[in-house]
Amino acid sequence: MTTGREYRKGATTLRGTQVPGTTTDARLLDNAESSDWLHTDPWRVLRIQSEFVEGFGALAELGRAVSVFGSARTPVDSPSYALGQEVGRLLVEAGYAVITGGGPGAMEAANKGAADAGGTSVGLGIELPFENGLNPYVNLGVNFRYFFARKTMFVKYAEGYVVLPGGFGTLDELFEAITLVQTQKVTSFPVVLLGQEFWTPMIDWLRGTLLEHGMISEADVQRLHVVDSPEEAVALIVAANEQRRDAQRPE
Numbered sequence: 001m002t003t004g005r006e007y008r009k010g011a012t013t014l015r016g017t018q019v020p021g022t023t024t025d026a027r028l029l030d031n032a033e034s035s036d037w038l039h040t041d042p043w044r045v046l047r048i049q050s051e052f053v054e055g056f057g058a059l060a061e062l063g064r065a066v067s068v069f070g071s072a073r074t075p076v077d078s079p080s081y082a083l084g085q086e087v088g089r090l091l092v093e094a095g096y097a098v099i100t101g102g103g104p105g106a107m108e109a110a111n112k113g114a115a116d117a118g119g120t121s122v123g124l125g126i127e128l129p130f131e132n133g134l135n136p137y138v139n140l141g142v143n144f145r146y147f148f149a150r151k152t153m154f155v156k157y158a159e160g161y162v163v164l165p166g167g168f169g170t171l172d173e174l175f176e177a178i179t180l181v182q183t184q185k186v187t188s189f190p191v192v193l194l195g196q197e198f199w200t201p202m203i204d205w206l207r208g209t210l211l212e213h214g215m216i217s218e219a220d221v222q223r224l225h226v227v228d229s230p231e232e233a234v235a236l237i238v239a240a241n242e243q244r245r246d247a248q249r250p251e
């Protein structure tokens with residue numbers, strides 16, 4: 001048991017050898033202290049907080065929106081790029097703003113489709129070692145240092161996800177979304193996988209391995225809608241959102 005003086009530092013209680021020799025106020029007022037604290041986790045929290053404040057502020061009045069994900073490496077002249085561009089255009093025509101990671105490839109495609117159709121084309125950029133900045137088709141851009149703050153925005157401001165072929169980043173965003181749906185952190189949130197040839201082997205693996213081993217349920221797999229055309233993807237999102245709005249309407 002630790003005995004002796006107890007010292008409270010915010011939410012933290014310190015006892016015994018953990019009790020510091022000076023108070024937080026004294027350390028704040030001591031201008032002889034080094035500036036190493038600028039690189040400490042508590043200070044980082046303020047930067048993280050500011051990312052949420054900036055993101056919420058920039059997107060608060062966005063209106064109805066859909067997040068579109070996909071590979072940063074999709075070539076401009078590929079079928080996937082054309083799918084992304086078309087889905088961006090159709091989403092705008094259906095009344096949605098389009099949110100992407102603001103990068104190249106499939107993100108750029110969806111932003112281009114949205115911007116060319118006269119819609120709101122959001123890019124949530126991320127600081128990366130090999131950064132290339134926001135693509136030129138973003139007309140509302142917010143830059144983030146932290147993936148987790150940025151990921152909150154993708155979910156909070158979207159009424160659904162469209163996922164184009166992609167790599168680890170895309171899978172991360174997809175599996176985060178379906179985990180949030182599975183755990184009912186978000187409800188009635190359509191997740192549409194665009195590109196049957198690309199996504200069907202993953203669905204087969206989910207059924208053949210995860211479902212077979214009892215790690216997920218059939219309902220979890222059914223939450224992923226695989227389609228082959230941008231028209232089907234947008235129609236699915238529109239229908240799911242109409243259904244949700246009808247269910248929420250008072251009798």
Ligand SMILES: C/C(=C\CNc1ncnc2c1ncn2[C@@H]1O[C@H](COP(=O)(O)O)[C@@H](O)[C@H]1O)CO
Binds near residue numbers: 071100102104128
């Ligand atoms: C790899 C290259 C650039 C990376 N630039 C990115 N900019 C913005 N967002 C990105 C970037 N890379 C990944 N993302 C996020 O992950 C998803 C794509 O990842 P994937 O591994 O390529 O599937 C995407 O939806 C973004 O949110 C230079 O070629």
